[in-house]
Amino acid sequence: MGDSETDRTPRAEGRQADAREPRRQEGAGGGFLMGRVYGVPVYVAPSWFLVAALITWFFGNQLDRVLPELGGGRYLVSLFFAVAFYASVLVHELAHTVAAIRFDLPVRRIQLQFFGGVSEIEKESQTPGREFVLAGVGPLLSLVLAGVFYLGMLLVDSDTVPGVLLAGLMISNLIVAVFNLLPGLPLDGGRMLRAVVWKLSGSPMTGTVAAAWTGRVLAVAVLIGFPLATHLGSPERESFTGLETLTDALLAAILAAIIWTGAGNSLRMARLRERLPGLNARALTRRAVPVTGETPLSEALRRANDAGARALVVVDGQGAPVSVVREAGIAGVPQHRRPWVPVSTLAQDLTEGMRVPAGLTGEGLLDHLRATPATEYLVVEETGEIYGVLSTSDVERAFIDAMARPAAFPARPPAADS
Secondary structure, eight states: OOBEEBBOSOOTTOEEBBOOSOOOOTTTTTOEEEEEETTEEEEEOHHHHHHHHHHHHHHHHHHHHHOGGGGGGHHHHHHHHHHHHHHHHHHHHHHHHHHHHHTTOOEEEEEEETTEEEEEEOSOOSSHHHHHHHHHHHHHHHHHHHHHHHHHHTTSOTTSHHHHHHHHHHHHHHHHHHHHTSSSTTSHHHHHHHHHHHHHHSOHHHHHHHHHHHHHHHHHHHHHHHHHHHHHTOTTGGGOOHHHHHHHHHHHHHHHHHHHHHHHHHHHHHHHHHHGGGOBHHHHOBOEEEEETTSBHHHHHHHHHHHTOOEEEEEOTTSOEEEEEOHHHHHTSOGGGGGGOBGGGGEEEOOGGGEEETTOBHHHHHHHHHHSOOSEEEEEOTTSOEEEEEEHHHHHHHHHHHHHSOOOOOOOOOOOOO
16 A cells, blocks of 8 residues: 655555665665656565565456456456556555655655555655645545546446456555555554644644554554454355465454554654754764874874874875774774874775764754765864764764653644645
């Protein structure tokens, strides 16, 4: 089903993913790149091929009852249905993507995967109104598609291949829309509920907590209720086989696990965002001493110890920084060799992204570090003056400490919708 992302847990038939996790290299683990829409890459995950095969098999068996004259050709028709269904999911995700672009929210990628798709949106909506719209456009497009396929059904014979395909696509899009409108994270309906509670309470965290716990209740309801509803809702329930019952239970367990995990991830990421302002580049920076590249490591470390510094920056003849000495490189040099090892051999050349403004905090700091992965960064003042060196390990420790501390959630005035 379809959905947009600021949390990254897949939700059934599509989802909105969350964007506070460390940035992955584009395409890493994303599957096969199928193209770009509005500049956003569209990937098909390997799990899609498994689901497409299952849809082809199940739908083909159903076709054999309705159109037995197709013979083995029914599986070719079923494969077309599987592709058309996921094309509908893609339309659902594109609705989220277009809305995100309209709200100036960057979209990392769209991925079609097991049980649907996901639009990975990298920033949170600024207002509850935008959050509601961003989440709601996906199910709305699925409802529109269901209506279009229904109108198509009226124009063709229901006992033909086009009639059966249109009926299947109408029902599947209706299921996608209804399922995603269920009011629990990580589903679109959960994000809409979050927006409503956010608007009423003035706190996005309150909205997330309410929608996440609703999602967990929904997961339990799916686990218990789906197999029961399928069994009791079938006029042929007396003829159900053990395999069919097991299949229903397995499907319910998978859906429940996806919803439960997604709700938990949404709650975890929301709590993380509450703590992000505590990450401060200036506070985490190690004091550094400047040295020339030919300075022996032992001498550089002596100067650092005398100055109470914990990092080394290599500068040129004019005192401009050119590289940062790696902590791991220093640790790898035995004590007896340090007088003969120049610091330049242990340094990483500075790129533009490795210069971090001292005033960066919270998400801005994390976004900067994600954009240019490195082990150490040069922290500079607005004037360009060297402030010190920021180690990724220090940021990670501060990040973990922030997550371990109890959070205080101050009341916020209601955000105005734009």
